[in-house]
Amino acid sequence: MVDVRYDIAFKLYPYQKGADQDLAPRRHPVVIVGGGPVGMALALDLGRKGTPVVVLDDHEGVGQGSRAICFAKRTLEICDRLGAGKAMIDKGVQWNVGKVFHGDERVFEFNLQPEDGHRAPAFINLQQPYFEKYLVDEIRVAQSDGAPIEIRGRNAVTGVTPQGDHVVLDINTPDGPYQLEADWLVACDGARSPTREMLGLSFEGRVFEDNFLIADVKMKADFPTERWFWFEPPFKDSGASALLHKQPDDIWRIDFQLGWDIDRAKELKPENIRARVDAMLGEGAEYELEWTSIYTFQCRRMEKFRHGRVLFAGDSAHQVSPFGARGANSGVQDADNLAWKLDLVIKGLAPDRLLDSYSQERVHGADENILNSTRATDFLTPKTEMSKIFRNAVLSLAHRHPFARPLVNSGRLSVPCVYDGLSLNGPDALNGPATNRVGATCSDAPLRDGFLLDVVGGVFTVLAINTDPPALAEVGGITVNTVTLNTQTDDPSGAIAARYLGDAPCGIYLIRPDQHVAARWAHASAADIRSAVGIATGKGQ
Known part of the structure; x- marks a missing residue:
C-alpha cells in the first residue's frame, strides 16, 4: 500500500x-x-x-x-x-525528548537538546x-x-x-x-x-537477519510529541521491538520488528498489519493505513x-x-x-x-x-541467548541507575561527525572548548540580532572574538568573510564565550563554507589565515 x-x-x-x-x-x-x-x-x-x-x-x-x-x-x-530550513521547521513536528520502554515499564527518557540558544x-x-x-x-x-x-x-x-x-x-x-x-x-x-x-x-558491508514493518497511520491521538521506543513491547504480536513517532498531518509512524524468517506477502496484508496496530493502539482505535513497507537492516x-x-x-x-x-x-x-x-x-x-x-x-x-548503526542493531536484535540476557540486564539497571543508560541503544541518533586528524585541518592553537575544535561543525549561538550560523558559512569565514582580525578579503581568489564579535556587547546569553572561548579571553576561528572549523588560534596573522585556507583547499601549507 x-x-x-x-x-x-x-x-x-x-x-x-x-x-x-x-x-x-x-x-x-x-x-x-x-x-x-x-x-x-x-x-x-x-x-x-x-x-x-x-x-x-x-x-x-x-x-x-x-x-x-x-x-x-x-x-x-x-x-x-540554503533557504529551505524555515519551511521545513514550520511544517515539521519538533521534538527533543525520547522515551525508552521495556515491556510496559518506562526505563528512562532523554533530551537531545537540553541547552538553549540554538535556532534549530x-x-x-x-x-x-x-x-x-x-x-x-x-x-x-x-x-x-x-x-x-x-x-x-x-x-x-x-x-x-x-x-x-x-x-x-x-x-x-x-x-x-x-x-x-x-x-x-x-x-x-x-x-x-x-x-x-x-x-x-x-558496495560492501553487512546485511542483518531481521525485518521491520513500517506502518504510517492517519489518526487523531493525544500522544505527546516524543520518540517512544519499546523493547519487548507489551502489546501482543508486535515483535521484538516497536517505535512510535508523530508526523505532520496527523500521520504516525509505527515500526514493528518482525524477525528474519517471515512471509513478507502475508505480513503486508492489510488485515495483518491492522492486527498489529490494533494491538498497540487498542481495539476500536480509529485510523487509516497510509503507507506500509518492510525493510531489512543493511x-x-x-x-x-x-x-x-x-x-x-x-x-x-x-x-x-x-x-x-x-x-x-x-x-x-x-x-x-x-x-x-x-x-x-x-x-x-x-x-x-x-x-x-x-x-x-x-x-x-x-x-x-555504520559503527553506531551496527551497535544499535546488535543491541536491538541479540544474536545469542547470552546477548539477550545481557541486553535485558542493561535495561533493568537503566531503569534505576543512570550509569547504565548510555549502554541502552535503541538507535544512537544522528549527530555530525568530527573530522579529527584529517588532511584539511589547520592548526588548533587555541585552548578552547573541545566542542568547537578543528574538524568539528560550528555550534550555533544567539547574537543580539539572529544566530551565529546566520553569519558564518557559504564562504570561508574568519570569526574573531574579543580581538581584532587581520584585514583579509580573499586568499588566492577565494572569498574570505570576516565576522568580529565582542562578548560584552554581542553575546547576550554568554553562549559565544562558553562555546568558543571557554577560559580563553579571545580567539580567532577559520570556518569552512560547510561550517566546519578549519583552524583556530588565540591570535592570528594574515599569513596564518592564508596558510590555513591553503590547507583547507587542498593546496598544502
Whole structure:
C-alpha cells in the first residue's frame, strides 16, 4: 500500500523535451543523477554559488510514501543556509525528548537538546516528500534569481561511460534516447544506485537477519510529541521491538520488528498489519493505513566515494539502518561537504585533489555512522541467548541507575561527525572548548540580532572574538568573510564565550563554507589565515 497523494500533490518537475535531445552531446559542468534530498540539496548549493548544474531524475517529482521522517539539527542548519530550513521547521513536528520502554515499564527518557540558544530543534519529523518539495521550492526561487539549475524529470540514465576528463551519459526519455556529457557526475541515485552498478563498483558491508514493518497511520491521538521506543513491547504480536513517532498531518509512524524468517506477502496484508496496530493502539482505535513497507537492516559502503570524474553521495555511497536517522541526514551532509569543494575546483580556485578530501572525510563519517548503526542493531536484535540476557540486564539497571543508560541503544541518533586528524585541518592553537575544535561543525549561538550560523558559512569565514582580525578579503581568489564579535556587547546569553572561548579571553576561528572549523588560534596573522585556507583547499601549507 502506498500513499499516491504524494505523487499527485508534488509532481514538481513534469517531463519537458529539452534542446539537448536534438543536438550532438552537449557538455555540462555538473550533472547530478537522482532528485532525492541529497541530489536536490547539492544542486541548490551549487546553483546558488553560480555553478551550472543539471539534475536528472527518472520520476517527475518526489517519491511515494513518507520513507525518511527524522531530520536532525545539523541537516536543518544546512537547509537553513540554503533557504529551505524555515519551511521545513514550520511544517515539521519538533521534538527533543525520547522515551525508552521495556515491556510496559518506562526505563528512562532523554533530551537531545537540553541547552538553549540554538535556532534549530534537535529533530523534526517530516515526511520525505515534504522535505524534497521544500528544496525544490527553494530551487525555483534560486532559478528566478538567476541560479543556473535545471531539473529534468523522466530522464532515466541508462549508460555511464567515463572518458578521462568527462563522462558520457546515455539517457532515456518519453521522446526517446539522447546523450550528454558531464565534466563531473555526482550519483545520488539511492541504495540500489544504477550508476554504481553500471560502473561495476562494489558496495560492501553487512546485511542483518531481521525485518521491520513500517506502518504510517492517519489518526487523531493525544500522544505527546516524543520518540517512544519499546523493547519487548507489551502489546501482543508486535515483535521484538516497536517505535512510535508523530508526523505532520496527523500521520504516525509505527515500526514493528518482525524477525528474519517471515512471509513478507502475508505480513503486508492489510488485515495483518491492522492486527498489529490494533494491538498497540487498542481495539476500536480509529485510523487509516497510509503507507506500509518492510525493510531489512543493511550497513554498507563503497570503498571510496570518488572514482575519477564520478562522485557518489548519500545512499548510493553508503547505507545504514534506519534506527538513528542516519541515512538522509548523513547524505545531506555529503552534499554540504561536496558542494563548496566542487565549486572551487570547477572555478579553478582549488586543485583537483581537493575532491579526494570529499571521499576521505565522508568515508570517515560513513564509518562512524555504520559503527553506531551496527551497535544499535546488535543491541536491538541479540544474536545469542547470552546477548539477550545481557541486553535485558542493561535495561533493568537503566531503569534505576543512570550509569547504565548510555549502554541502552535503541538507535544512537544522528549527530555530525568530527573530522579529527584529517588532511584539511589547520592548526588548533587555541585552548578552547573541545566542542568547537578543528574538524568539528560550528555550534550555533544567539547574537543580539539572529544566530551565529546566520553569519558564518557559504564562504570561508574568519570569526574573531574579543580581538581584532587581520584585514583579509580573499586568499588566492577565494572569498574570505570576516565576522568580529565582542562578548560584552554581542553575546547576550554568554553562549559565544562558553562555546568558543571557554577560559580563553579571545580567539580567532577559520570556518569552512560547510561550517566546519578549519583552524583556530588565540591570535592570528594574515599569513596564518592564508596558510590555513591553503590547507583547507587542498593546496598544502
